[in-house]
Amino acid sequence: MSASREKKQRQNDPDQGLTQKQRQERAEQQAAKRRGTLYAVLGVVIAVLVVILLVWNSGILQRGTTAASVGGRDYNVTDVAYYYYAAMNQESQNYLSSFNPQEDARTQYVDEAQTQSYYDKFLNEAMESMASVAALENAAAADGYTLTAEDRQAVEDNIASMKSAARQYGYDYSGFLKANYGRYMTPSAYKTCLERNALVNGYSMSIRAAQEVTDSELEAYYKENAASLDSYDYRTIYVDGTAPSATDADGNAVEPTEEERTAALQAAKAQADRFAALVEEAADKEAEFIKLAPDYVTESRKANYEEDPDYSLAEGINGGTLSSNAMYYGLTYATWLMEDGRKAGDVTVVESSSGYYVVLFLDRYLEEGNTANIRHILVKAELTQEDDASTEDVDESRIPSQEALDAAKTEIDSLLAQWEGGAKTAESFGALALEHSDDSGSASNGGLMENVYPGATFPAFNDWCMDPARQPGDTTVVENPQEGQQGWHLIYFDSWQPPLWKVTADTALRNDKMTDWMDGLVEGLETTRGDGAQYVG
Numbered sequence: 224m225s226a227s228r229e230k231k232q233r234q235n236d237p238d239q240g241l242t243q244k245q246r247q248e249r250a251e252q253q254a255a256k257r258r259g260t261l262y263a264v265l266g267v268v269i270a271v272l273v274v275i276l277l278v279w280n281s282g283i284l285q286r287g288t289t290a291a292s293v294g295g296r297d298y299n300v301t302d303v304a305y306y307y308y309a310a311m312n313q314e315s316q317n318y319l320s321s322f323n324p325q326e327d328a329r330t331q332y333v334d335e336a337q338t339q340s341y342y343d344k345f346l347n348e349a350m351e352s353m354a355s356v357a358a359l360e361n362a363a364a365a366d367g368y369t370l371t372a373e374d375r376q377a378v379e380d381n382i383a384s385m386k387s388a389a390r391q392y393g394y395d396y397s398g399f400l401k402a403n404y405g406r407y408m409t410p411s412a413y414k415t416c417l418e419r420n421a422l423v424n425g426y427s428m429s430i431r432a433a434q435e436v437t438d439s440e441l442e443a444y445y446k447e448n449a450a451s452l453d454s455y456d457y458r459t460i461y462v463d464g465t466a467p468s469a470t471d472a473d474g475n476a477v478e479p480t481e482e483e484r485t486a487a488l489q490a491a492k493a494q495a496d497r498f499a500a501l502v503e504e505a506a507d508k509e510a511e512f513i514k515l516a517p518d519y520v521t522e523s524r525k526a527n528y529e530e531d532p533d534y535s536l537a538e539g540i541n542g543g544t545l546s547s548n549a550m551y552y553g554l555t556y557a558t559w560l561m562e563d564g565r566k567a568g569d570v571t572v573v574e575s576s577s578g579y580y581v582v583l584f585l586d587r588y589l590e591e592g593n594t595a596n597i598r599h600i601l602v603k604a605e606l607t608q609e610d611d612a613s614t615e616d617v618d619e620s621r622i623p624s625q626e627a628l629d630a631a632k633t634e635i636d637s638l639l640a641q642w643e644g645g646a647k648t649a650e651s652f653g654a655l656a657l658e659h660s661d662d663s664g665s666a667s668n669g670g671l672m673e674n675v676y677p678g679a680t681f682p683a684f685n686d687w688c689m690d691p692a693r694q695p696g697d698t699t700v701v702e703n704p705q706e707g708q709q710g711w712h713l714i715y716f717d718s719w720q721p722p723l724w725k726v727t728a729d730t731a732l733r734n735d736k737m738t739d740w741m742d743g744l745v746e747g748l749e750t751t752r753g754d755g756a757q758y759v760g
Contacts, residue, residue, distance in 0.1 A: 286407035288755030291350055293357035294748040300755040301412035302419075304405045306352035307759050310345040328760055342760055349759070350750055358744035359423035368429065374421040381417055407758060427737070434736045436729050444728040445589075450561040452724040456585040457560060458512050458535040460528070462498070463521050464491030464578040488578070494519055495572045495579035502583060503570050512583050519581075538678050556582045589724060592677050595688050596717040598652050598670040600638055601662040601703065603710035604631040623709050634659075635700055635711040642698070642713075652698075652715045661710070670715075676723040681705055684712060693719075 290303040315324045322331055328342035363369075370378075389399035400408045445452055466479035466487035479487070498519045505511035516535050517528040527534045556573040559565075559582065569584040604623035623631075638655055645651050653669025660666035677689050683701040687693070697716040703709060720726065 285755065285758040286409070286412065288758065289753035290755035290759055291353045291750065292753060293353050293750045294361055296357045296360060297753070298353055298357075300407050300758045301404070301409070302416060303346075303349050303353060303756065304408060304759050305413075305416040305420075306356075307345050307349040308404045309352070310348040311341075311760075314341065314345070346756065346759060350752065354745050354748055354750050355741065356419065356423055358741070358748055359426055360419070362744055363422060363426040366426070368422070368426045370418060370422055371425060374425045375418075378414065378417045378421050382414065385413075405760065427741075430740065431733055431737050434733050436732045436736075440732055441725055441728050444732055445724065448728070448731075449589075450563075452589070452727060453561075453587050454538075454590040455560050455587050456536070456538045458509065458583040458585065459537065459556070460498070460512075460516050460520055460535055460581050461575075462491045462495040462519055462579045462581065464488040491578050492572070492574075495581050499570045499572050499581050502581070508568050508570065508583060509585065556580050560584060560587075590677065591722050592689070594674040594676045594720040594723050594726060595693070596671070596673045596720055597675055597688055598649060598656060598715040598717060599662070599665065599672065600635070600652075600656045600660040600670055600713040601708070601710060602631045602635045602638070602659070602713075603661040603708065604628045621706060628709065631710045632700075632702075635713050639698065639700060639713050642715075647696070649715065649717055671717075674720050674723060674726050684714070687714060688716065 286300045288300055289297045290300045291298045311322075311324065311328065314320050314322045322328070322341050328345060329340050331341045333339045333341060333344050385399065386396050389396045392399065394402060397410055400410065400413050404413065464487050466483045468479060469477045471477050498515060501515060502508050502512050512535065513528075513532050517525045520528060555575050556571065559571050559573060565584050565587065567585055571582050573580045573582060604627040606621065606623055607627060638659055642652055642655055650669075653671065656666055656670025660670050662670070665672055675688055678685060680688070681703065684703070687699050687701060693716050695716060695718050699714050701712050701714065703712055721729070
């Protein structure tokens with residue numbers, strides 16, 4: 224190396240002129256500086272990872288992930304979860320289902336062969352719902368349909384109801400939503416789901432209302448479905464074939480044997496056949512039926528038939544209720560009643576699970592009487608009496624005292640005065656019903672009962688509502704003598720409506736038209752699952 228290069232190198236050497244000890248100290252300082260820089264970089268990386276982990280655990284990343292794409296619209300995890308859990312809840316209410324909502328849907332199967340899990344079933348149903356939702360959202364946007372004031376109020380009412388339920392079950396609102404719709408649901412996401420649901424429902428209802436149903440279509444529908452739209456008058460009794468229970472020496476109940484059950488049913492069949500034969504032989508079958516009925520029913524029902532000749536009479540079961548709900552109401556003889564060629568005086572015996580019905584056919588006809596929309600408030604008399612053991616045939620605990628009846632009458636009169644002193648409108652009546660009515664079936668809807676048909680209610684209620692002179696705005700007070708409902712009704716007449724058969728036919732035809740319309744909207748829409756589908760459920 225030349226002298227000049229050596230001199231230049233010494234000039235560029237930062238340790239030039241330092242002792243060995245100083246050089247070592249300088250090296251340690253530089254190493255420490257490099258370690259400090261490395262630790263700082265690692266600290267930043269760890270902090271970023273912690274933030275990512277916190278964000279991931281919060282669900283922000285997952286809930287925003289696309290779970291379904293339909294018709295040009297993307298739906299995130301909470302959007303699909305709203306319909307996934309709706310499908311799950313519906314399945315949970317099916318008492319025939321094997322699904323257990325307390326266990327993982329992914330490990331439960333719809334069939335014994337385990338070809339489909341309940342998770343897949345619910346997700347498939349949610350995707351089908353998303354297809355309909357997307358189609359309706361697109362159609363509503365094209366028609367310029369937006370949420371109405373009523374739609375927005377319905378959303379707020381739903382939120383208020385959920386908050387109330389959360390308090391009732393000891394949850395905060397956010398936690399209650401997660402318990403019902405999965406870990407990624409939030410109050411804001413839930414409101415979005417409600418608004419979307421209100422939009423598509425409101426839009427579809429507006430389309431349904433605009434559908435035209437002509438008189439010729441109604442007539443054609445009747446001709447095809449006359450059996451389920453006609454009304455039927457008949458008399459019936461039930462001959463009980465339940466084998467009596469016994470008690471052993473210690474007073475314990477002893478269930479009847481299979482042989483005893485069979486014998487009891489056979490005895491009931493013989494009784495029913497005997498009753499039917501006697502009615503069949505009579506010149507006046509209906510009169511004979513009424514006369515003999517008390518002798519063929521159980522002791523607990525005997526007085527009903529003895530005191531009320533029409534206790535065995537069923538009239539005007541029409542508008543589809545006979546056929547569609549026959550089994551639900553125990554009308555196992557509905558098919559027999561609706562058979563073509565059935566004529567007045569026909570008698571039959573029909574087996575049920577624990578006895579036999581004897582049925583006398585009286586008449587079949589088309590009920591053309593109008594139905595009515597009414598509002599009502601029920602104030603029940605309080606049951607405060609104890610059962611008197613000395614009166615075996617009467618349970619006083621189910622009978623209100625006169626004082627309780629008088630108190631209920633005073634309250635119903637007060638409500639009438641309150642309504643008359645106010646706006647005297649259907650809306651003001653509905654507000655009173657919402658607050659005061661003891662009828663759980665109608666109170667939440669402002670006491671509204673729609674398409675009430677002749678014979679649908681107890682006599683005093685029916686006679687007032689079905690009076691041809693009734694006008695919108697009429698009000699009255701009637702007593703309800705029915706067991707379990709004893710008290711008083713305040714009734715508001717809203718409007719006359721078409722006969723029940725026309726209402727039933729109109730509903731069916733509109734449903735068919737809406738189905739065709741929806742099929743047209745959904746047809747051709749491509750539905751794909753996104754990565755977010757894995758976070759649903």
